[in-house]
Amino acid sequence: MTTASGTYTPKPGAAPLPRMIAAQAVLETKMLLRNGEQLLLTVVIPTLLLVLFSTVDIVDTGKGEAVDFLAPGILALAVMSTAFTGQAIATGFERRYGVLKRLASSPLPRWGLMTAKTASVLVTEVLQVILLTVIAFALGWSPHGDPLAVLLLLVFGTAAFSGLGLLMAGTLKAEATLAAANLVFLLLLVGGGVIVPLEKFGAAGRHVLGLLPISALSDGLRDVLQHGAGMPWGDLGVLAVWAVVGLAAAGRFFRWE
Secondary structure (H helix, E strand, O other), rough: OOOOOOOOOOOOOOOHHHHHHHHHHHHHHHHHHHHHHHHHHHHHHHHHHHHHHHHOOOOOOOOOOHHHHHHHHHHHHHHHHHHHHHHHHHHHHHHHHHHHHHHHHOOOOHHHHHHHHHHHHHHHHHHHHHHHHHHHHHHHOOOOOOOOHHOOOOOOHHHHHHHHHHHHHOOOHHHHHHHHHHHHHHHHHHHHOOOHHHHHOOOOOOOOOOOHHEEEEEEHHHHHHHOOOOOOOOHHHHHHHHHHHHHHHHHHHHHHO
């Protein structure tokens, strides 16, 4: 719009919603990648675990190459570290310092902010999957199966862990979130079928642990990528239930202040 003299006049107003979400997603991704603790959880730890347990005979992973068993579990661990642990800690401290409260008063709606955070998680996971896949191939990994099944497992797993992470960040204090998220990460690393096969926990323990989202994700990925199985509907069902419950609870109980 111009005046009679030909000079431009301001046109105040919010940017288009897709542009706002995209800009916030880029910012969230940059902040995540610049955080040393986040990089430790999302990149360094999964990479070290994959290399260490694939090259050193520490855990009995059954017949075949160790990397064929470990790679799917480490991919599941990478999803959990980003969508659950990393997101819970980062969002919890943003809530504590009033960042979420200020963002909630901006033209970007609250659901738009959560969408941007989810997009940031997905971008990070893509980078993780690429890195871990390259390393696994270098270690002799020979994956099989349907790529669509793998994609669905990763998407449903991301939704499940994201909902649980946001629920924790939106209901607990930041320090409690930090401690709880790291504790859950360690417990699920040991008891979620990532490195240690669930068969090692006995029949009863296997059935109970198999209902955890990390177990469903790692077992589903392993069935497809190691054994060439079809669509793992059971594992997808477990992840879908966790996703619905976690996201619904996060939407209901999340406190912005």
